[in-house]
Amino acid sequence: MVPASASPSAATAVVSGLREVRGWAADLYRDLHAHPELSHQEHATAAKVAARLEASGVEVHTGIGGTGVVGLVRNGAGPTVLLRADMDALPIAEATGLDYASHATATDGTGDTVPVMHACGHDMHVACLLGAVHLLASRREQWSGTVIALFQPAEETGDGDRAMLEGGLAGVVPTPDVALAQHVLPAPAGLVGTHVGPTLSAADSMRITLHGRGAHGSMPQAAVDPVVLAAMVVVRLQTIVARETRPGEPAVVTVGSIRAGTKSKVIPDHAVLELNVRTYSDATRASILAAIRRIVDAECEASRCPAPADYELFDRFPLTSNDAETTGKVAAAFGSYFGERAGALPMQTASEDFSDIPDALGVPYCYWGIGGIDPDTYHRAEAEGRVAEDIPVNHSASFAPAIEPTLSTGIEAMVVAALAWLGAPAAGDGQGPG
Template structure:
């Protein structure tokens, strides 16, 4: 891909501005659905580079469209929101916001997509087609993509031929990793309220104890993955919260459990949700509960299931550009909502990762066998991707992947 190489040879001209932008974004994080400053920074740059910019889609969402003759239409997406985390990195450009931090690397994603947009805009002689850059709010709450779609995203952009996205994860900076098929799990949170009959703790015979009922449900839920799901089919079920009662000698009227499940097929997801309901109802009946439990599914994230052909095309392009730094990506138990966009638009997509850890730090941890304890992961108050070569790699990955459709040689 000589044309792509020519585009990327110009990276040094944008490096300083991109690094400054990244530091600024990191220092000024914004929570989901409140990414207005970020959107303004992005919009201003895209307009200066000749993109047709549409703002306010689903709140703080925006797209930039750069039409450059005949050819494919490629959509590239970055998420923009931060997390309610207090930063503990001690960085010179640490968050200036109270209890808000870019602890998941979305500042990297924004900076890289803007870098790719700038390079494509300044080298329109090297490619043809249409580049669509989408900056999506509220990934962390799982509804940002749907909000943009509900607000008419499909009417604003030309129909893409492919959709692309990436995420910075723990791993040696400078690497780009791809995986066909399922790559990120679907996720669902479930709230179960079970009902008892309250009373004095000294007279349990006059009550139906919802705390004991909740405890039985917690134990029984552990058998869904261990006894109902094929051991070769990854799945996770976690009970993260139990709330009941107000005093040691009062048996309450109800108890609330909140749980989270991760699955990689629609069939397994359906089975687990059905099993959760079956167990909650069955244990309630066994306890003599005065009424059936209330079961609410919320905060659902879709499965990210990469298109085989699109992923192979990107993987080949990465291998040609990155060489031994192009690696296979492991199955991830994290979840996100990017796939809502290409699914709604009916187009193939692929989602890859880039490493964000200092390579020497990663190598030292590998040699000591302490990668999982020594290397901060996403959502940690210590998560801070090394600036370079992370930004250069993420920018190159987007240009290389888009070039697989936009550049013909």
């Protein structure tokens, strides 16, 4: 028999210890923010996570999928809940002006030296989950079951979850009954939001090499100009969403990079386009990817290209589609605890690889959002109609969550959501070591 979920009073009792963790969690957040690491390079971050888990009396497993870390809190019979945070940062030069801003650099996968910044809030995710695990581990008398705290590398490259699966995650942790995760967003701090069904888009990046024939700029008749071809392709690709996708079906096709040629008087022999596709259904995803190839192939034929285009798919992210029953349970728990601060999360065109693990394990999941912008700053920008101009978004060089109330809200949300599954302890349970 699976125990009933813990009562609202249990959540209040566990979270009552928040004052005990706020100080070190905020210090840890600042440290992580000042010392970010790129995807698959999160060695120092992983060591800090493991040390904090050990200090909280949690069973720790490291090196899963490279730099992945797992903490286990075993607390008697009951459901198993997986809580996840991502750890990696981005190759962005920070422009926040904070006294704990990053000045770090690193060598990326191509051998270039790049600036590094936590521009997506993963440092906040780590601090929130560590705080939540500490509270759950220190108040075991309020619940029963098992908590899996999963700290994932390489979310930004979309392969960190798969690396942990391939690195033997299933042999380290029990199969969870549910998987839960959150993300800080450019909304007023203190708010939490849930969404049933497709929540984050699937994403596919594609590199297309167009083959032309080079020539002197004064003799275009001798060339197959890949610059003109690339321009025609870019224009025609805009018709996929406008003219081939059903109105009301969310989809985005963005050409983010065009590279061709070196001098004004030289027609180059090739051009490279890099584009990104965001979709919310498998059918739309397949249709748009097929349309891109059809359009490019047709334009190449019209331009008399000497060779067909080359296609490379990379940085692919799955659709994040929240299970209805699971999300309803989380939303009810949030409503009971947060009151008016809990609401709906709009569909996001951002993408995540969080769903790879629960999908591989056959586990339902819920992924929600928390606000990270100082409420007064956000509402002032909103009143002036300047949210787009004044509120930095994720991946901006100016993005950095307000530490409070973001940190406290994120810790509370993780605890409250987990306790929606973790049952009240049976007599004699809930007191064992981690």
